[in-house]
Amino acid sequence: MSTPKTKIAILDDHPLIIEGLKLLFSASSTYEVSASFKSAEELFAYENMNHIDVLLLDVFLTHDNGIDVCLKVKKLHPKLIVLGMSSQSERSIVMQMIKNGASGYLLKSAGLEEFVYCISHALNGSVVFSKEVQKIIDKVQLSDLKSIPRLTRREKEILKLLIEGKSTQQISDELFLSYLTTQTHRRNLLYKFQVKNVAELVSFALKNGLL
Amino acid sequence: MSTPKTKIAILDDHPLIIEGLKLLFSASSTYEVSASFKSAEELFAYENMNHIDVLLLDVFLTHDNGIDVCLKVKKLHPKLIVLGMSSQSERSIVMQMIKNGASGYLLKSAGLEEFVYCISHALNGSVVFSKEVQKIIDKVQLSDLKSIPRLTRREKEILKLLIEGKSTQQISDELFLSYLTTQTHRRNLLYKFQVKNVAELVSFALKNGLL
DNA sequence: CTGAAAGTACCTAAAATCAGGTAATTTGAA
DNA sequence: TTCAAATTACCTGATTTTAGGTACTTTCAG
The missing domain is CATH 1.10.10.10 (Winged helix-like DNA-binding domain superfamily/Winged helix DNA-binding domain)
Incomplete structure (x- = not known):
């Protein structure tokens, strides 16, 4: 018997992103996309969330706020690894996500390898950022410690x-x-x-x- | 001999979106993604642009401005059908794109069918918008007629x-x-x-x- | 019921913005 | 080279914002 694959769930209101991620992992022998949601509502209605290992969470959703969703999800499923995603990123948002229990943050413009890299490291307990996000983090301006x-x-x-x-x-x-x-x-x-x-x-x- | 497929090019700095679109059209018998670019520079360096039928153009690029790119592309290749894409949309941006020769505009959150639908109609000479964009267009506020x-x-x-x-x-x-x-x-x-x-x-x- | 938070309102004065001008010099494309 | 656009700079005055207070009333959760 083979080791079960790591189960990934996605919350993103862009079907294209979901499809892209599914494709990305379709060839993988270690990861699989087990569920995808287009709204926070769908996610919270999902029964089998406790079988999911990683949640890729779009932070800028049309109807919901990713930061709040992150907190709620981690409260319900503390063991779940949550990774924030967005197109643009602001330091304060990234920080807010980490504060709310996210294990990392990636820009959607990240290369495909970065996605795989970040997910695997997050599973090992690290807090990970894609390259571009890391750049933003590194700009430690005291003024940027502003939270919302x-x-x-x-x-x-x-x-x-x-x-x-x-x-x-x-x-x-x-x-x-x-x-x-x-x-x-x-x-x-x-x-x-x-x-x-x-x-x-x-x-x-x-x-x-x-x- | 079969009819040649409609050739699509993509300019978007999100690899995931590119992969998603490639996947979307990979099964199609009438469309194919022939080229993809992550920056305007790459696009303008591409030799075979005159063999491309449709360009899907991300409007919010990290380094370039999609509105300017649209104008330049249409100047070089007037016959090319350009469709604007973005995650969020503002009325004035959509209008600016149309003014610069785009044949339509879609939100990346559009369903996959919408992509196919819009592309096919744009090829027939129509100006098309995805549902969400249409909603924005319909809000005809005089104040929004501002151009950039x-x-x-x-x-x-x-x-x-x-x-x-x-x-x-x-x-x-x-x-x-x-x-x-x-x-x-x-x-x-x-x-x-x-x-x-x-x-x-x-x-x-x-x-x-x-x- | 009670206290903290939110919402409301007022006073004063410095600082900055906004709006209307004019005009000389520099730059860059035709 | 030449001319239009851009950049620079100044003047004045009305309006608005910013910053420092205080204080009364309403709302709402514990």
Whole structure:
């Protein structure tokens, strides 16, 4: 009898990526793609998750947030090895994933060998990054240690309007708030994100997928 | 003798996507993937481009800008059918691509059938969009008719620093410019993008992949 | 029921942005 | 070489943001 193959599951809303990964592992004698999901909902509905060894998790899903999914998955299945994936990457996102229990992070632009390499090393207990991600990690800028702050409902509303380029007055009118109240929320946002002005706030918010 | 297959070329810096597409068409009797490139440079160095029927073009490339690549490709090979692809999409980008000669646009999250469907219709001379893209197109907001303005070298530099949240003074120091000069460039940027403030500028620039 | 967090609102003043000009010099493509 | 575009720089004034406070009310989970 042969050793059972390592079972891989994929959560990604891009069918092409799923197919590409399936193809990649179809020839492998040690790995197999046992399940694939296009939404977090599908994943959590899956019964046999405890037979899965590795989860490749797209971080920028249309409906769900990969960082939250990672935490939830690790809570339910602590032994499962989770690897984050995305097209672009921001240091803070990678860090957030690791913090939430991911064993590594790879860019989708990684070469095929890198996928195999990272998965095998993650299975051995290492925390692994694809080359490009490693580059980003290495840029240890103290300023980049920013994590994504927890925002209140109001703050999210105001952030959204700031991203649209609305002025304090416009926001106040739109949300039926005093000009001074909006000013306070605005200030709190700058403080929470530890940024100097709204431009940087918008930049950080968009790069971190806080649409 | 059989009809020759439709030849497809792919420009995408994600090996997985390329493999996925190759796989998708490997079983087809009417289509074949004849070439794939990971950068615009590779593509323009390719000799047999005039034998290609369709180019699937990733719009957000690490090094190049898909919109510019599209224009250049269509200039060199007017008969070539170009289809834009990306993970997320903004209306203005889709429009820009069409303006630059693309015959359609698809999200990478499109189903595999959609790829085949869009390619075949594009070959028949139609302009096609995947479902999700069509939804975006349908949102005809006058404000979205903005096209991406052409920026000068200096303006790009300054835009980049604005995105980082730098103040006029910081930018001036960094680029060895007078405060007043930076102010002028800044004003020109706001004017060119037709936005009210830097927050909206940053938002527009990031959403449109002007990193 | 109670306390912490969230939401609301106000005051002041410095700093920066935004918006309207004009104009000289440099650069690069035709 | 020549001319348009780009880059640089300055002036002024209104508007807005940023930064530092304080403080009352509402909401909601424990």
